[in-house]
Amino acid sequence: MKKLCTLMFCFCLMSVVHAQTIVLDISKSKLPQGVFIRKDFHLINGDTVYKKFEKYATEIEQGDSVLYLEQFDVNRSWIVSRFLISGKERLPAGWQSEYDINGYKLYDRYCNPENNDCKLYKKYNYYPNGNQMAVITYYHHKLNGNSLFYYNDGTIKHCLEYQKGRLWNVNAYYDQNGVILDQGDFCDGTGVVNVYATNGKIIKKKWYKNGRLTKERRVKEN
Numbered sequence: 001m002k003k004l005c006t007l008m009f010c011f012c013l014m015s016v017v018h019a020q021t022i023v024l025d026i027s028k029s030k031l032p033q034g035v036f037i038r039k040d041f042h043l044i045n046g047d048t049v050y051k052k053f054e055k056y057a058t059e060i061e062q063g064d065s066v067l068y069l070e071q072f073d074v075n076r077s078w079i080v081s082r083f084l085i086s087g088k089e090r091l092p093a094g095w096q097s098e099y100d101i102n103g104y105k106l107y108d109r110y111c112n113p114e115n116n117d118c119k120l121y122k123k124y125n126y127y128p129n130g131n132q133m134a135v136i137t138y139y140h141h142k143l144n145g146n147s148l149f150y151y152n153d154g155t156i157k158h159c160l161e162y163q164k165g166r167l168w169n170v171n172a173y174y175d176q177n178g179v180i181l182d183q184g185d186f187c188d189g190t191g192v193v194n195v196y197a198t199n200g201k202i203i204k205k206k207w208y209k210n211g212r213l214t215k216e217r218r219v220k221e222n
Helices: 002-015
Strands: 035-044 047-061 064-073 077-086 089-092 094-099 105-112 117-126 132-139 145-150 156-163 166-173 191-196 202-209 212-218
Touching: 166 191
Parallel strands: none
Antiparallel strands: 035 047, 047 064, 064 077, 077 089, 077 094, 094 105, 105 117, 117 132, 132 145, 145 156, 156 166, 191 202, 202 212
């Protein structure tokens, strides 16, 4: 069992990439090649500033007819939806994305067209300067799957795996210089997790059983 957790840690180490800051002007469409259905805009110093618009784009993906629909309302939301076209029906399928008014992604929601299940989603959190802080995965409003947390410079901080709202594995843990930290003997929901300060020193230990926190203890500095 410990060997399996070690393999998961190594996999996460190989697959981790730096978070990228998303900065987009509200006048830039997410579907640049799409066709406008409707639009409401005005000009400011020669620049087009949209108040509302709706546009679409169609693609053939792996033999399927796919429709992308972008809906923007400066007072409400900015959404890009994906649908499979089947006859006269359009079925939500794949990732559906929601952005804030400045173009920062807030949510990705995954829809399975076979059973109309849209309960899997990712939530994006940011630092005050706009750099990505975390990508947190949920299923049916409970933490589930891998969630990634970043330092302000975009380097990975840790990768946590959850199952049905319970912490299950710590698949990666790094300091600000990218050095691997000892996460403890935690595996498959049970064991001890080390908690570190920004200087890389252990400040707390947490005990878990079946993914639930049972106790925690602060570690005194030497």
